Amino acid sequence: MxxxxxxxxxxxxxxxxxxxxxxxxxxxxxxxxxxxxxxxxxxxxxxxxxxxxxxxxxxxxxxxxxxxxxxxxxxxxxxxxxxxxxxxxxxxxxxxxxxxxxxxxxxxxxxxNHSSDEHVWFQEALKSPKGSNARSRYIFRDGLGPDHSLPPTDWQSNFGGPAWEPVGDGQFYLHIFDTSQPDFNWEHxxxxxxxxxxxxxxxxxxxxxxxxxxxxxxxxxxxxxxxxxxxxxxxxxxxxxxxxxxxxxxxxxxxxxxxxxxxxxxxxxxxxxxxxxxxxxxxxxxxxxxxxxxxxxxxxxxxxxxxxxxxxxxxxxxxxxxxxxxxxxxxxxxxxxxxxxxxxxxxxxxxxxxxxxxxxxxxxxxxxxxxxxxxxxxxxxxxxxxxxxxxxxxxxxxxxxxxxxxxxxxxxxxxxxxxxxxxxxxxxxxxxxxxxxxxxxxxxxxxxxxxxxxxxxxxxxxxxxxxxxxxxxxxxxxxxxxxxxxxxxxxxxxLKLRRELQTKEDMEWIVNEKEVLHFKREGGWEVIMNFEGEGVDVPEGAEVLVCSGAEGLGEGGEVPKNTAVWFRR
Missing domain, CATH: 3.20.20.80 (Glycosidases)
Structure with missing residues (x-):
């Protein structure tokens, strides 16, 4: 035991x-x-x-x-x-x-995915030559065009603008987010x-x-x-x-x-x-x-x-x-x-x-x-x-x-x-x-x-x-x-109830034709969430544990629209 x-x-x-x-x-x-x-x-x-x-x-x-x-x-x-x-x-x-x-x-x-451009590695990379180990920890590429002034691709940053930033020597570094966030090279x-x-x-x-x-x-x-x-x-x-x-x-x-x-x-x-x-x-x-x-x-x-x-x-x-x-x-x-x-x-x-x-x-x-x-x-x-x-x-x-x-x-x-x-x-x-x-x-x-x-x-x-x-x-x-x-x-x-009630990781949907989600959890507690439909009855004799509505349930113990309730019976 x-x-x-x-x-x-x-x-x-x-x-x-x-x-x-x-x-x-x-x-x-x-x-x-x-x-x-x-x-x-x-x-x-x-x-x-x-x-x-x-x-x-x-x-x-x-x-x-x-x-x-x-x-x-x-x-x-x-x-x-x-x-x-x-x-x-x-x-x-x-x-x-x-x-x-x-x-x-x-x-x-x-x-x-990326560091700050103030990270010691990136500062070392900026001071190091092309092809160096310091640069290879990040993603540096030569620019395109006769003077290497064009970015390697036309990819865009998630934060807007180009995803490549020039460093002044014909190379660019990749930053999928801000220019201050150079992407690491995870092959290194x-x-x-x-x-x-x-x-x-x-x-x-x-x-x-x-x-x-x-x-x-x-x-x-x-x-x-x-x-x-x-x-x-x-x-x-x-x-x-x-x-x-x-x-x-x-x-x-x-x-x-x-x-x-x-x-x-x-x-x-x-x-x-x-x-x-x-x-x-x-x-x-x-x-x-x-x-x-x-x-x-x-x-x-x-x-x-x-x-x-x-x-x-x-x-x-x-x-x-x-x-x-x-x-x-x-x-x-x-x-x-x-x-x-x-x-x-x-x-x-x-x-x-x-x-x-x-x-x-x-x-x-x-x-x-x-x-x-x-x-x-x-x-x-x-x-x-x-x-x-x-x-x-x-x-x-x-x-x-x-x-x-x-x-x-x-x-x-x-x-x-x-x-x-x-x-x-x-x-x-x-x-x-x-x-x-x-x-x-x-x-x-x-x-x-x-x-x-x-x-x-x-x-x-x-x-x-x-x-x-x-x-x-x-x-x-x-x-x-x-x-x-x-x-x-x-x-x-x-959250207090959740700690007491939540044990096994299973649930069972209960079919409801109304604008409702209704499911049952282990231990016999149930949840009804009413979206935009008419009021939904909580089963007779059920013990209401917590209700999302500040005023509680509606008339006759109904779950009003835009409301959720936990109960057990």
Missing amino acids: LVDAKIGADMTARNWWRQACVYQIYPRSFYDANGDGIGDLKGITAKVPYLAELGVDAVWLSPFYPSALKDGGYDVADYRDVDPRIGTLADFDEMMSAFKANGIKIIVDIVP PEVRADFLKTLRFWADRGVSGYRVDVAHGLAKDLEFPMSHKDQHALHLEKLHDGKANKIHPLWDRDEVLNIYKEWRKVFDEYDPPLTAVAEAWVASDRKRLYASSEGLGQSFAFDMLMCPFKRDDFKDKIDRSLADVRESGSSTTWVFSNHDVIRHATRYGLPQEIAPGDDTELLHYYPKFLLSGGKDPACDLALGLRRARAATLMMLALPGSAYIYQGEELGLPEVPDIPAASRQDPTFYRTSGREIGRDGCRVPLPWLASAPNFGFGPADGKDAHLPQPAWMGDYAVDAEEQRQGSTLGMYRKA
Whole structure:
């Protein structure tokens, strides 16, 4: 009996990630302990009790490494240190101790596709001649034309503008994102070895795993004949038809999977093994390869994040994601918001139909809404929040792990009208304002409704690094804690119940002809999510556990539209 119990405990320790709730912290915007206007590690440590009360199992830290912050910290200058503006390694260790004391694990962001142009390797490359070992750690190529002044290809950066930058000696370097983010050459053994060293460095300091940025990048074929006109279309075709029936020179190449097999060997050196989740925007039939037990272990399920608030779309995406993990042996990672997309409390308040002529179907972009400063189309904030609460409550009941983004537990909407002079996202500058970028979901959190900077930092501290609009006070933590039926209260209740109820990874759909998703989980608890249909009855005698509607159920115990409920009978 004791042996069995130990085996069970060991398996739980090894597989903690399979049904964990992970809270994403964007460090610069979470809490500012020293008053310089930028969130920091001491600020995170100060809020560990808040996260413990919220009920999360783990925290994912977006980059906190030394950086010029030309892309919010995703331009990393040193992978094995802390940005002085955010803290020190001693602060990191103190934070780790606080999380460990509260039973919360830590996942850190790792950015392997590119470094900062301030990285010591890249600075060495710029000072070294063509063909040198220093340059071969990155992707340098000779320019075209008689004077080598033309880029090697006409490929475009994801942030706008050319993907090649000249260095003044007839060569260009590749940057799939900003010019400050030169792409590594992952065929170089020193690049591979250095990242293995980085994985061990943070694991030895106690982290439990990694979120892998641009996990489907890294491997590239520079000889691939492709114009920039085909570059984006080919990637979208792979995403939308659900099958990887074409090869892309930059994304989701088979060679990248061999890199992660090397990483897995490092992960398995630790007890319990490290875990990792891939940010991989890939076709459905490819996600399982990243989520393999021989690779990273999990891959984000962005499917619901990309689809409109409609029952059939949600069910299709849930079924597809669960089928993916059955093939990989992994578990699904559900997500609605993060540091790269419009907050879902705003998305769901906008029109849910595909705009005429819009072939991307990536509704979270909503370029017209952002470009108009949030005026066109108009956003119904009350409707958006109601739908967001319902979607999240339903998602938290699905088998698999759940990722929530800082501030969504407060119901925070997007901030679409940040002044141009205050914007920081490189996309805004590289497109001359034609694309607004992601600053609106990265505005610092409100903690105290009536305090300067809404309590983001000390009362006598500097203004937050991104401006906080006046309406943010309504969403402050102290205001939510006093409000009956608040979003924060719903999250806390749901996450507490989730820990008690979520055991096995199975679910059973219950057929319902109305605009409803209805499923049953192990242990006899059930979930009904009503989309736009008429009220739906909760079965007679059922015990309602939690409801997404601030006012509870409707008349006669019905589940109103845009509402979700957990119950058991």
